[in-house]
Amino acid sequence: MILRGKTAIVTAAGSGIGRAGSLVMAREGAFVVVTDRNLEAAEETVQLITQASGRAEARRLDVSDDAAINSLIESVASAHDRIDILHNHAGVQVAGSIEQVGSEGFDRSWAINVHAQFVACKAVIPIMKRQKSGVILNTASNSGVFLDREMTAYITSKAASITMTRQIALDVASYGIRVNALCPGWVDTPFNDPYTRQLGGRAALEHSIKNVVPMGRFATPEEIAEVILFMVSDRSSYMTGHALVADGGESLAGGTNAGSALPEEAAALV
Ligand SMILES: NC(=O)c1ccc[n+]([C@@H]2O[C@H](COP(=O)([O-])OP(=O)(O)OC[C@H]3O[C@@H](n4cnc5c(N)ncnc54)[C@H](O)[C@@H]3O)[C@@H](O)[C@H]2O)c1
Numbered sequence: 001m002i003l004r005g006k007t008a009i010v011t012a013a014g015s016g017i018g019r020a021g022s023l024v025m026a027r028e029g030a031f032v033v034v035t036d037r038n039l040e041a042a043e044e045t046v047q048l049i050t051q052a053s054g055r056a057e058a059r060r061l062d063v064s065d066d067a068a069i070n071s072l073i074e075s076v077a078s079a080h081d082r083i084d085i086l087h088n089h090a091g092v093q094v095a096g097s098i099e100q101v102g103s104e105g106f107d108r109s110w111a112i113n114v115h116a117q118f119v120a121c122k123a124v125i126p127i128m129k130r131q132k133s134g135v136i137l138n139t140a141s142n143s144g145v146f147l148d149r150e151m152t153a154y155i156t157s158k159a160a161s162i163t164m165t166r167q168i169a170l171d172v173a174s175y176g177i178r179v180n181a182l183c184p185g186w187v188d189t190p191f192n193d194p195y196t197r198q199l200g201g202r203a204a205l206e207h208s209i210k211n212v213v214p215m216g217r218f219a220t221p222e223e224i225a226e227v228i229l230f231m232v233s234d235r236s237s238y239m240t241g242h243a244l245v246a247d248g249g250e251s252l253a254g255g256t257n258a259g260s261a262l263p264e265e266a267a268a269l270v
Contacts, residue, residue, distance in 0.1 A: 002233045004029035007080040009073070011063050011120070012090035014041025016189030017139070019048070020221035021087060021228040026054030028229060030085065033076050035061035037090075063090040063116035073123040082131050085232045086124045088117040089139040089182075091158075093191070097150040106153045113140075113157035114164060121168055125177065133176045135232045138165045140181040142247040146254060158183075162243045169241030178240040180231050185247025188218040214249030 008025050012018040014036030022032045026049040034049070034056050036042040042058035049056040061072050077083055092112040094105040117138045128134025143151060144158030162181045169179035186192070186209050196205045210216050227246045230236050245251055 001027075001029035002229075002235065003085075006030040006084040007033070007076065007082055008085035008087065008232070009033045009035065009076055009083060009124075010087040010089060011035050011061060011116075012037075013045050013087075014038050016191055017184065017187055017221045017224050017228075018087070018089040019045045020225035021089070022056065023049060023052065023054070024222075024225040024229045025085065025232065026056055027052065028233070030055075031080065032056040033059055033072075035059045035072060037062035063088075063120070064111055066116075066119045069116065069119045070123050073120065073127070077127045083124055083127050083134065084131075085135050085137070086120060087137045087139070087228065087232065088120050089137075090116060091139055091141070093194075094153040095151055095195075096153070098152050100150065101153045106156075109153035109157040110160075113154075114160045117161055118164060121179070125168075125172055125175075128177045129172070129175045131176075134178075136165075136168070136177065136179040137228065137231050138162075138179070138181050140165070140183050140243060142183045142185045142245050142251045144181070144183055145243060145245060146251050165243065166241040173240050178236070180236070180239060180241065181243040182224070182228060182231060183243050183245040183247070184219060184224050184227075185245070185250040186213060186218045187221055187224055189221055212250060212253070213247070214253055217248065219246065219248060 003025055008030045010018050010022045013022045013034040022034050022045055026032045034042045034045045039060040046056045046058045061068055090112055092109055094109045121136055138161055140161040141158040143155050144162040148155055165179050165181040199205050209218055
């Protein structure tokens with residue numbers, strides 16, 4: 001068990017990648033504070049963890065609420081005396097070109113994909129500084145390392161998340177705190193449901209992924225969870241300020257136009 005004795009907080013952990021990452025952290029001995037804006041979903045994740053003999057608790061957290069982020073972090077620190085791992089995973093995808101995306105959609109992308117990560121990092125860093133150790137993982141996307149047609153708000157916010165991650169990493173490295181970004185490509189989770197509907201169903205989505213991903217398939221959340229484990233554990237102890245891409249080679253091919261022609265009302269909202 002490589003996370004024995006660690007306390008971890010994961011946002012948006014009631015589904016998909018956040019759930020799979022929480023399960024792997026618990027499998028490796030961490031106590032996981034499983035948060036989600038949907039408390040029932042967070043509780044389901046905790047149930048899966050306890051069924052596998054892990055330790056966790058569920059907390060409701062909507063990351064659009066700065067005060068709620070601050071009070072969650074404060075209460076975990078006071079209950080557990082430390083916070084070793086913070087995985088800022090919540091995100092939102094608003095599709096569309098500059099002409100299609102409204103300023104509300106752009107601001108929502110910024111609020112969830114960038115601002116919320118900033119607030120959580122700001123709250124946890126003094127705690128990690130006192131401990132002289134800690135790991136922060138910010139979920140960005142491979143959409144933060146390439147450009148894509150008609151994905152103005154998502155690409156801009158995910159690229160900003162990566163730049164912010166690298167900047168924070170630089171500022172806190174001397175305190176023993178590592179900060180990295182996770183950049184998945186297509187992962188088989190409900191996050192892609194709106195795009196699946198837009199394409200006309202699962203078969204069309206799989207066909208599209210076959211064309212744009214050199215490995216020809218989705219990742220499973222469990223495959224990404226192993227990347228998360230590497231990044232939040234001492235297995236990556238000399239790595240900070242890194243944006244780790246796990247996308248089946250999609251970014252090698254220069255990206256996709258997967259969001260092409262999606263009206264804003266079809267935007268994928270997690
Ligand atoms: N699935 C992919 O293909 C993919 C690819 C690249 C990046 N990502 C990133 O992964 C993250 C989510 O993806 P997933 O595949 O795990 O999604 P998912 O749809 O499986 O789960 C999303 C979870 O986020 C929760 N959530 C939504 N808004 C929230 C908020 N404001 N505060 C707290 N919780 C909230 C939902 O309740 C849900 O449980 C996003 O940051 C996304 O940009 C996903």
